Amino acid sequence: MVLAGTLIDGTDRDPSSSAALVIRNGRIWQVASQPQIRPDPTHQTIIDVSHCVVLPGLIDSHCHLFHIGRQYSAPVVSFVAQAVANAALWLDTGTTTVRDVSTRANLDLGLRDAINAGLVRGPRMFCSGSGIASTGGGPLGEEPLRFVLEVTGADEARRAARQQLRAGVDFIKLFATAGLTEGAHPQLTVEEMAAAVDEAHKAGKHAAGHGFFTEGIRNALQAGVDTIEHGSYLDEETVAMMSARDVVLVPTLSILHTMVERGAEWGRPARMIENARQARAAARASVRRAREAGVRIAAGTDPPYRDTVAMECAALVEAGLTPAEAVIAATRRGAEILGRTGDLGTLEPGRRADLIAVAGDPLDDIRALERVELVMKDGVVCGPRARLAEGDA
Numbered sequence: 160m161v162l163a164g165t166l167i168d169g170t171d172r173d174p175s176s177s178a179a180l181v182i183r184n185g186r187i188w189q190v191a192s193q194p195q196i197r198p199d200p201t202h203q204t205i206i207d208v209s210h211c212v213v214l215p216g217l218i219d220s221h222c223h224l225f226h227i228g229r230q231y232s233a234p235v236v237s238f239v240a241q242a243v244a245n246a247a248l249w250l251d252t253g254t255t256t257v258r259d260v261s262t263r264a265n266l267d268l269g270l271r272d273a274i275n276a277g278l279v280r281g282p283r284m285f286c287s288g289s290g291i292a293s294t295g296g297g298p299l300g301e302e303p304l305r306f307v308l309e310v311t312g313a314d315e316a317r318r319a320a321r322q323q324l325r326a327g328v329d330f331i332k333l334f335a336t337a338g339l340t341e342g343a344h345p346q347l348t349v350e351e352m353a354a355a356v357d358e359a360h361k362a363g364k365h366a367a368g369h370g371f372f373t374e375g376i377r378n379a380l381q382a383g384v385d386t387i388e389h390g391s392y393l394d395e396e397t398v399a400m401m402s403a404r405d406v407v408l409v410p411t412l413s414i415l416h417t418m419v420e421r422g423a424e425w426g427r428p429a430r431m432i433e434n435a436r437q438a439r440a441a442a443r444a445s446v447r448r449a450r451e452a453g454v455r456i457a458a459g460t461d462p463p464y465r466d467t468v469a470m471e472c473a474a475l476v477e478a479g480l481t482p483a484e485a486v487i488a489a490t491r492r493g494a495e496i497l498g499r500t501g502d503l504g505t506l507e508p509g510r511r512a513d514l515i516a517v518a519g520d521p522l523d524d525i526r527a528l529e530r531v532e533l534v535m536k537d538g539v540v541c542g543p544r545a546r547l548a549e550g551d552a
């Protein structure tokens with residue numbers, strides 16, 4: 160049983176004070192106010208975080224666990240070792256689920272399975288495996304740094320999607336444009352993306368459309384993607400399309416901010432920093448426009464520079480979301496994208512017991528999400544590290 164000072168349950172309900180969550184077999188069994196619950200000390204471990212605000216475990220809707228620290232070119236063993244360390248790091252920030260949106264050679268699928276098997280401490284992963292890009296397209300980099308499958312034509316796109324689904328991906332990632340630095344032109348065509356989206360949907364999975372720039376975003380929307388990743392340059396038309404088709408926006412604002420503020424210190428080229436500066440201003444305006452049009456917005460970190468979900472939530476609030484909306488962006492929205500609202504994203508009976516306790520009220524100060532005192536996944540206390548050292552799990 161978890162005793163919470165305040166409970167924000169991830170639904171649209173108001174926060175409740177002095178709540179208790181009874182957990183059985185890794186799931187929420189009962190949520191009630193503390194006086195209504197009679198604890199049975201012989202059968203229940205009581206985790207008292209009544210000095211904290213408890214909320215659903217954070218969901219990072221645009222993560223790359225392999226790319227935190229930006230070790231793209233490392234030999235495979237160190238690349239994987241870094242990802243294992245990153246998985247623990249992300250869990251310690253209160254992120255209990257990540258949507259991992261492409262890395263090289265489908266390595267993310269192996270990490271996902273190792274975490275599920277209990278071999279590695281980390282968040283629950285939903286993975287796209289390598290993304291699909293136009294021949295020569297997608298983010299820059301030569302083999303073995305490439306983390307895309309290259310296709311030309313709808314048949315090849317369909318084949319690549321089928322291969323990825325067969326390999327066990329949870330969704331398909333499509334590069335409608337390149338990164339921020341490689342030019343604003345569209346890449347995969349509507350026909351190519353539509354073929355891949357069709358395969359994903361037939362298999363009951365969703366399709367993510369990576370697009371920074373307007374024309375590529377429009378192509379991805381016409382092809383029927385379920386999310387737009389980044390979406391920095393949305394215009395009235397693309398926002399209206401997203402609203403009409405109920406497509407979720409994952410704006411990844413924080414990384415743009417970090418690139419502008421710290422890019423020079425990290426030796427990033429001046430052109431990249433300037434592109435990020437322009438994109439940051441455009442992306443904030445896009446988020447405001449999308450919010451006003453009722454487009455659902457989810458928090459994603461795109462974390463090569465270690466931007467956390469808490470930092471992304473702060474950036475979303477700066478762009479005009481209320482703190483309550485930012486919390487929903489970092490919890491329930493992720494579950495909606497993944498089609499897992501029966502399991503994840505809220506603290507209601509029947510859901511997995513993924514929760515965090517933070518010092519301070521994120522609805523007053525969103526930065527409270529950075530002060531994580533407890534992480535629970537599937538009903539087991541699994542972070543942060545200092546908490547594990549207490550041995551109170």
Ligand SMILES: [Zn+2]
Nearest residue numbers: 221223260461
């Ligand atoms: Zn990304």
